[in-house]
Amino acid sequence: MNKPKSRRKSNTQQETTPPGDFSFNITKVAVSQICKSVGFRRSQVSALETLTLVATKYLEALGKSAVSFSNAASRSQSNLLDLTNAIHDLSLRAGFTGASTLYDSNCLLKSSVLEGLSCFVRSTDEIPFAKPIERAKEREREGVKASPGNLQRGAHVPEWLPGFPHMGSNEKSKKRVNGEELWENSSSVLGCQIDVLEDKRNGGNGCKLAKKRTRVKFRINGVGKRMHWNRYSANNEFTQTKDEDAEAEYKNPVKSKEAQTLVFKRRKR
Amino acid sequence: MNHNPQSGDGKHDDDTALSDFLASLMEYTPTIPDELVEHYLAKSGVQCxxxxxxxxxxxxxxxxxxxxxxxxxxxxxxxxxxxxxxxxDKQQKDKRLILTMEDLSKSLREYGVNVKHQEYFADSPSTGIDPASRDE
Known part of the structure; x- marks a missing residue:
């Protein structure tokens, strides 16, 4: 009678692990599945943990590299090119064919690393993970559904404020003004006709602004003095001048007749 | 650096091969589950x-x-x-296939990971118990 109790106790003691270990243990299961598929029958605990640690570090390094690539291209979402660059960076150590001429050819996606991955997908049998994993997001959503009052506003928002706009109706704002799309969402990747995309691109007159932008001015205390952002000063500081002086100072370096006539017209008024 | 993938001569072939590969990924379930990958990628800041x-x-x-x-x-x-x-013996051949630190550190060294392991770990609770139970 006593023995199973003591076993249970030891089990519960093993289960109380820090939360970072949960993902590590799942990775350990996946890595041991891969080791078994390669041909190993058994494994040392330390060796398996080392390989698991290396695998997690690989994933994180891949992510960090992809993020730095996408941030360098001033995007927040990573796309296929960022991930391809990241995979290239990590496989440079082992080397691959075409690594030296990777950036000479225009097509980054022609690389042998991606071909190797597709060969790997074709040649390797699927070994799905042992158990389904519940997503953290789904759990959170279920908790939110239980209290529908908290769906729109958090506890810090006072009740007399109007409700937030519905998140589902936000799809229109995701599309860009000129109908451009991200490359990975374009029809060339999704397998539709490429010609349609090119026609669109040729037809629409791309990045030209519909209207010429006017200069932005603003008054402070309104007594004929204006704050100007003096873009020709080397120090890049605010200078406070009278209106007409600033106008002349702004227009002179341009030296176009139109600009000067504009200034004269204003003075006549 | 401008990596424009669409300005190649043979872009149709590359695009079709790539889209086929990406489409095949939708049906292929890798051993490492999606949730795990998402977790580690989100940990390092990827939005994807x-x-x-x-x-x-x-x-x-x-x-x-x-x-x-x-x-x-x-x-x-x-x-x-x-x-x-x-x-x-075939049985012993199967038994002999054990992933050890010695082989792992040799193979990891080729991939740029230097593993320095001690011969004997004294800090693990399962160290001195039974050598048979240590193998998983």
């Missing part, structure tokens, strides 16, 4: 709603681990083929 790209990362990691493990297996076989030649 596309399932295909998550699968791509999973496949890349799986390939990496499989390559390391198969290299370790080759090291293991080579080491044991040189030592044991008189006992060729």
């Amino acid at each position: 709603p596309d399932v295909r790209l998550i699968r791509l990362v999973a496949v890349a990691t799986q390939k990496f681990v499989a390559e390391v493990a198969s290299d370790a297996l080759q090291h293991c076989k080579a080491r044991q083929a040189s030592v044991i030649k008189d006992k060729r």
